[in-house]
Amino acid sequence: MSEPVRILEIVNAMDRAGLETMIMNYYREFDRDRIQLDFLTHRDWRGDYDGEIESLGGRIYRAPRLYPQHWLSYRRFMRRFFAEHLYPVVHSHIDAMSAFPLAMAKECGIPARIAHSHSESIDRDAKLPIKVAARRKLLEVANHYWACSESAGAFLFGEENLSKVRVVRNAVDLEAYRFDAGARESVRRELGISNSQLAIGHVGRFSKVKNHAHLVTLLAELRSRGVDAVLVLCGDGELRVDVQDMVRKVGIEDSVRFLGVRDDVPRIVNSFDVLVFPSLYEGISLALIEAQANGLPVLASDAVSGESLLLSSAESMPLGSPIGDWADAVIRLSRTGRMEGAIAVLSDAGYEIRRAAEELAGSYLALYANALHDGGRSCE
Template identity: 35%
Template sequence: MNQPLRVLHFQGRMGKGGAETFMMNAYRNIDRSKFQFDFLIYTDFEDVRPYNKEIHELGGHIYAVPNPKKNILGYIRGVKALLKEKHFDIVHSEVFFGGGLNLLLAKQAGIEKRIVHSHATTDGKGNNIFMNTARKIFDRLMRENATDYLACSTEAGIGLYGENQPFVFVPNGIDLELYRNVPESKESVKKNLEIPEDAFVVGNIGRFEEQKNHTFLIDIFEQVVRQHPNSYLTLIGEGSLISDIKEKVYSKNLQNNVLFLGIRNDIPEMLKAMDVFLMPSLYEGLPISAVEAQAANVKLVLSTEVSKETQVSKNTHFISLDESPKKWAEIMLKEPLGNEPLPELAQYDMKRTAKQLEEIYTS
């Protein structure tokens, strides 16, 4: 019996961020008799373990190496040792900044299939002399060593590869039926969250990091409460800035209206409670959480920094970050609420995406 091809995913961490969630969705749906996934993370994030048990049960492994931001030589030694000790048929790098180094090390190890995958429009690391020089080096390494270029949206592809490099669009697939057929009612989910049945509910799913722009999100919600006092905000996720955001919520006396719900395993139910999904991100590729919200028929209000390809439903609005929080609030509160999917939503069925990845891995 032929052994499945082993695919090593360069992730950095395996939390519940968008890229990790996407790859776990793919892992669940791909033909595991033909493909097995392993994941490379940084030792800094070994305690981030929401998927560890499932990965091992599915037949995968997690390998930890030093964080290249803190110890680049230790990282290179760790990756080289791993690629020498273990057998991998394919590497799939989903690290936006520095992915070219991963591909170089894989090529030196004799791995013929070396995939780079863009999940964002920018790395968000600024434009000083050091960063610009590092980008040029990693970009050259990527172009010299990648065999396949993938992206979750047109903007994400151009953001990493530029205008002239062809790439394959791979939708951030989800299990659509989970979001279409939630057995609980909106009223029961609100009750479980201790939210009044007649309240207006705004929701966001995302890491508490600068990219997600929670500071501006709280400014927007403050305006929502001024216009509609019986409003609640549900924030799902964790991250390094969560304490700062909690302080801001208290400083604006919004603590009775904002729920910090942490990491959740019941996202379809949480979306059921929302009237509006709000995402004022500074940059995004194509966020899975926004696709999930549309599959759940929730109205979307996004920043114009989110890829326009994110829209796969009718009641989706893109607003400039230069607009005032008051303007954002007015659009959020405006009828109609609810949403209706467009035909394009069907391409985000993870079963289709998994088949596409199988074809890419074997091409």
């Protein structure tokens, strides 16, 4: 039997987060006798998914972090890497910063270089000027433009290039998220949430962009009104301790459940009454797709892509709206209950993983077939 085609996925780290989970959703569905995924990460720790990747037959490599002061050593590493590992197809998921590994891939003759946009904004941190310059460079070094949505594609590649962008949905196993009344009862019992309590859910990394402080303020507003509400938070991250401190200062520790990173999110979301997503910006959120597959009402900030909101029970609200308006909306949405036929709506929109994985596998195989057989030329 011939060896499978190997595609190189370039990421930061394969921790349990949105784009990483999206990649794994596709990877699990591929016929791995035909296609394998290997990963070039930019962190020196083992990611949450590393063990599963290895069990599926994938290989994991670690590149230096993309710091400006390390550019020369990064360049040397990438030249050596592409000389030693001949990948005809590389697929980079680090948004504007994809310009750096893809520039080296181009220099080393890699025929198919995919840049994938997963967001509609750029973190305004110390590397912002570099990211802005990298976004301009990206159009020169990538030769395939992919995005999770049209708006994410327009952001990274420009409105004028939208016709060249392929939208690859953040597809999920929709059936895994079908509402289960038995699971709802057991999870709420495990979490100490009574049937009469209003459970507000959120799934996401504790980072600035996810805006957990807004969730804490929202819960405090509901509690001040006498609403018996509970906040359930799935995820981990650099700001978790800060959010826990805020919860203590507000005095609502008994009403918040910090669950950490979970591998049973499809089960956990059954316990929610409404999902609230007050992100400062967002592309197509996997957590929002999963929640809607469960039929959950959703309240998101207007900074979240409207392309994420597919059900009539999924609404957006300006972040600048008074917190009282957010509380009113949560109470109203929680009373609507779960929407019937949610899975059919999401499937029709292209979010069913089996069909989406078949299409993506076909694209990978076609790119591979059209690429140079040796995957590049020596960069030494």
